[in-house]
Amino acid sequence: MMFVKLSQLLLLLLVVSGAIGLENGLARTPPMGWLSWERFRCTTDCMQFPDECISDKLFRDMADALASEGYADVGYEYVIIDDCWLAYNRDADGKLQPDASRFPHGMLDLSNYIHSKGLKFGLYEDYGTNTCAGFPGIIGHMEDDANTFASWGVDYVKLDGCYAQLHDMDIGYPAFGDYLNRTGRPMVYSCSWPVYQEFNGIKPDYEAIIKTCNLWRNYGDIQDSWDDILSIIDYYASKQDEIIPHAGPGHWNDPDMLIIGNFGLSKDQSKAQMAMWSVMASPLIMSNDLRNIDPEFKAILQNKKVIAVNQDPLGIQGRRVYQNNNVEVWTRPVMPVQNNQSSYAVVVLSRRTDGTPFKISVLLELLGLTNPAGYAFEELFDGVTHGELLPTDDFEVRVNPTG
Ligand SMILES: *[C@@H]1O[C@H](CO)[C@@H](O)[C@H](O)[C@H]1NC(C)=O
Ligand SMILES: *[C@@H]1O[C@H](CO)[C@@H](O)[C@H](O)[C@H]1NC(C)=O
Numbered sequence: 128m129m130f131v132k133l134s135q136l137l138l139l140l141l142v143v144s145g146a147i148g149l150e151n152g153l154a155r156t157p158p159m160g161w162l163s164w165e166r167f168r169c170t171t172d173c174m175q176f177p178d179e180c181i182s183d184k185l186f187r188d189m190a191d192a193l194a195s196e197g198y199a200d201v202g203y204e205y206v207i208i209d210d211c212w213l214a215y216n217r218d219a220d221g222k223l224q225p226d227a228s229r230f231p232h233g234m235l236d237l238s239n240y241i242h243s244k245g246l247k248f249g250l251y252e253d254y255g256t257n258t259c260a261g262f263p264g265i266i267g268h269m270e271d272d273a274n275t276f277a278s279w280g281v282d283y284v285k286l287d288g289c290y291a292q293l294h295d296m297d298i299g300y301p302a303f304g305d306y307l308n309r310t311g312r313p314m315v316y317s318c319s320w321p322v323y324q325e326f327n328g329i330k331p332d333y334e335a336i337i338k339t340c341n342l343w344r345n346y347g348d349i350q351d352s353w354d355d356i357l358s359i360i361d362y363y364a365s366k367q368d369e370i371i372p373h374a375g376p377g378h379w380n381d382p383d384m385l386i387i388g389n390f391g392l393s394k395d396q397s398k399a400q401m402a403m404w405s406v407m408a409s410p411l412i413m414s415n416d417l418r419n420i421d422p423e424f425k426a427i428l429q430n431k432k433v434i435a436v437n438q439d440p441l442g443i444q445g446r447r448v449y450q451n452n453n454v455e456v457w458t459r460p461v462m463p464v465q466n467n468q469s470s471y472a473v474v475v476l477s478r479r480t481d482g483t484p485f486k487i488s489v490l491l492e493l494l495g496l497t498n499p500a501g502y503a504f505e506e507l508f509d510g511v512t513h514g515e516l517l518p519t520d521d522f523e524v525r526v527n528p529t530g
Contacts, residue, residue, distance in 0.1 A: 147337075147338075148337035148338055148373075148375065148377050148378035149304075149316070149337065149338055149339060149340060149341055149377055149378055150377060151308065151313055151314075151316075151341070151377070152313060152377075153313055153314075153315045153341055153377070154315050154341040154342060154376075154377055154378070154379065155376045155377060155440075155442075156376065156437075156438040156439075156440065156442065157342070157379050157408055157409060157410045157411060157437055157438065158204075158205055158283065158315055158317075158341070158342065158379075158410045158411075158412065159202045159203045159204055159205070159410070159411040159412070159434075159437075159438075160193075160203050160204055160205025160206060160207055160246075160247070160249065160283070160411075160412050160413070161189050161193060161198075161203060161205070161206055161207065161412065161413045161414070161415075161417065162205075162207040162209055162249070162285070162384055162412045162413070162414050163181060163185065163186075163189075163207070163208060163209045163414065164209035164210065164348070164384070164414055165348070165349055165350075165351065165383075165384045165386055165389075165414035165415075166386075166389060166414045166415050166416060167179055167180075167181060167185065167414075168211075169181065169210060169211040169260045170211075171211055171226070171229065173228070173229055178418075180229060181208070181209075181211045181212055181229060182229040182230065183229065183230045183231065183232055183237055186206055186208060186237060186241065187237070187240055187241075188417075188418055189206055189417055189418075190206050190240065190241045190244045190246055191244070192417035192418055193206065193244070193246055193417065194244040194245065194246065196417060196425070197425075197429055198413075198417065198428070198429065199244070199245060199246060201429045201431055201434055202411075202434055202438065203411070203413065204246055204247050205246070205247045205248070205249045205282065205283045205315070205412070206241050206246050206247070206248060206249065207248075207249030207250070207251070207283055207285060207412065208249065208250050208251055209251045209285065210251050210253075210258045210259055210260045210262065210287070211226075211258075211260050211262065212225050212226065212229075212230065212234075212250070212251070212262075213225060213226065213258065213262035213263060214226050214227065214262075215261075215262060215263070216263070217263055217268075221268060221271065222271065222275055223252075223263065223268075223272055223275050234250070234279040235278070235279050235280060238279050238280035238281065239280065242280060247282035247283060248279075248280055248281055248282050248283070249281065249282060249283030249284070249285060249315070250276060250279070250281045250283070250284060250285070251284075251285045251286075251287065252264065252265050252272065252276075252284065252285075252286055252287070253265065253286065253287040253288065253289050253290065253291070254266065254286050254287065254288050254291045254296060254299050254300060254303065254319075254320075255287075255288065255289050255290030255291030255292075256290045256291070257289065257290040258287060258289060258290075259287055259289035259290075264289075264290060264291070265286075265303065266291070266299070269299075269302060269303050269306050270306050272306075273303065273306035273307045273309070273310055274306075274310055276307070276310070276312075276314065277307075277310035277311070277312040277314070280312075281312070281314055282313070282314055282315065283314060283315040283317065284307065284314050284315070284316055284317065285317040285319075286300065286303060286316070286317065286318055286319065287319045288319040288320060288322070288323040291323070293323055293324055293327055293329055294329070296320045296323065296324065297320075297332060297335065300318050300320045300336075300339055300340065301335065301338075301339045304316055304339045304340070315341045315342070316339070316340050316341050316342075317340065317341065317342045317343070317344075317381065318336065318339065318340035318342070318343040318344070319343070319344045320336060320339075320340065320343060321333070321336055321343050321344065321345050322343075322344040322345055322346060322347065325345065325346075326347070331345075333369075333370075333373045336373070337373050337378040340378065341377060341378060341379065342378070342379040342380070342381040342410055343379075343380065343381055344381050344383065345362070345363075345366070345370060345380055345381070345382070346359055346362045346363075346382060346383070347383075348383060349382070349383035349384050349386060349414075350391075351386050351389050351390055351391035351392075352391045352392075353391065353392060353393075353396045353529070355391075356386075356392070356396070356399070356400055356403075357478065359382050359383065360403055360476070362382075363380070363382060363407060364446075364447040364455075367446045367447060370444075371444045371446055374408050374442065374443070374444035375442045375443070376440070376442040379408060379409070379410060379444075380407070380408075380409065380444065381409060381410050382404065382407060382409050383412075384412050384413065384414040385400060385401070385404060385411060385412065385413045385414070385415070385428065386400065386414060386415065387400055387401060387413070387415065387424050387427055387428055388413070388415035388416070388417075388420040388421070388424040388425070388428065389414075389415050389416075394423055394424070394427070395527050395529060396529060397424055397427050398427055398508055399476060399529070401427050401428065401430065401433055402433060402474045402476075402508075403457065403474060403476065404437065405433050405434070405436040405437035405459075405472065405474075406436065406445035406457045406458070406459045406472050406473075406474045407444055407445055407457075407459075408437065408439075408442060408443065408444040408445065408459065409437070411434070411437055413428060427508075430507070430508060432505075432507040432508075432510065433507050433508065436459065436461055436472040436507065439459070439461040439462055439472075440462060441460060441461060441462060441464075441469065443459060443460045443461075444459070445457050445458055445459025445460075445472065445474075446458065446459075448494050448495055449489060449493065449494055451487070451489070452479070452485070452487070453477065453478045453479045454475065454476065454477045454478070454479065454485060454487050454526060455475075455476050455478075456473060456474070456475050456476075456487075456489070456494055457473070457474040457476065458471045458472065458473050458474075458494055458495055458496070459471060459472045466500070468498040468500070470502070471495075471496055471502070472507075473494065473496075473522075475487065475524055475526050476526075477526040477527065477528060477529055478529060479526075479528050479529065480528055480529065481528060482528060483528070484525040484526060484527050484528070485525065485526055485528065486523065486524070486525045487523070487524060487525075487526065488521045488522070488523040489521065489522055490518070490519065490520070490521060490522070491516055491517065491518045491519070491520055491521070491522045492518035492519060494522065496518055496522075497518045498518065499517070499518065501515050501516055501517040501518070501520075502515065502516055503515045504516060
């Protein structure tokens with residue numbers, strides 16, 4: 128199985144400058160929170176599944192758990208409703224309205240509840256004529272819908288791209304962003320714009336995307352499996368030269384939700400997702416059942432040192448720097464910076480499935496860790512320190528099998 132191991136800390140290294148993107152003051156580090164889609168999908172039968180259906184109760188339960196179970200204390204803050212919250216029709220005035228039986232108190236009341244817990248409120252819509260599940264989309268109503276979101280106290284908007292013209296997105300996503308801005312209410316803007324274009328052979332205009340969106344999906348929806356995690360990691364590795372330069376404070380690539388604590392991942396695979404999402408400067412948006420999570424998974428999700436890598440203020444997305452024997456190494460420059468040399472977070476990821484922990488040994492300088500003053504190492508999941516190494520020393524670790 129899988130594996131992961133390590134993130135290392137270091138002393139010393141380099142400074143970097145970011146691309147110029149949307150400046151609405153939000154998402155200066157990757158957003159953290161909880162989103163319903165991967166775990167709860169479009170479950171609407173509240174008679175049969177009262178604890179799982181997309182309803183007022185589900186989001187209050189999750190807000191309660193974020194606040195009372197330690198998640199909010201380590202940075203998880205947005206409670207985000209995905210598809211299937213809407214009624215099938217707009218109201219008599221053309222306004223969006225939630226399904227009345229599943230959200231009987233309305234969206235403002237739910238928003239107020241989430242805010243009362245010290246958390247923030249996120250809501251899904253779709254740029255096209257319909258959401259992916261068939262509810263009303265925003266086309267033709269963009270200004271009204273931006274105002275409706277602001278009036279409900281929305282802090283984060285996820286705008287999907289089903290039932291939309293792919294080329295229109297280049298105009299529509301920025302237009303809706305302008306309407307959001309004009310409401311005067313700061314709202315994180317999460318766009319699905321590039322993934323729909325990419326999957327249909329259109330090269331996304333990332334220069335425009337980073338000026339419009341705080342985060343954006345590049346690749347398909349995450350599923351509850353290790354194979355799917357690997358396919359996402361492969362996508363970001365294969366496109367890293369194109370994708371990485373667009374990430375920075377205020378604007379992030381989004382490889383989709385954390386699925387730790389669900390059905391598909393072992394403990395080592397869960398550490399691997401947490402480590403990889405942190406080294407990739409990815410939003411940490413969980414989709415799981417926070418009311419029912421084994422302590423070992425909760426500890427992975429709440430590991431403060433790993434989260435600190437994710438939230439590193441330099442905002443540089445990490446990259447794959449080494450592959451050998453089905454083991455790969457990713458590095459990300461992080462604080463502290465001394466003498467113009469950054470520290471690094473390092474992830475060693477194993478795809479090997481043969482029985483015992485596998486030893487890899489590689490010269491530090493081959494990983495790009497070239498500071499002549501050397502580096503002090505700490506394993507972040509366990510908090511174990513490992514002494515100091517020079518660039519001409521071998522970096523040696525054992526990683527658990529994954530599959
Ligand atoms: C609107 O855009 C301006 C210019 O980028 C920015 O300074 C301001 O913070 C934005 N306001 C909101 C509410 O997003
Ligand atoms: C710091 O490092 C960068 C990148 O290697 C280099 O371009 C820059 O000149 C260095 N600055 C100083 C003050 O050494």
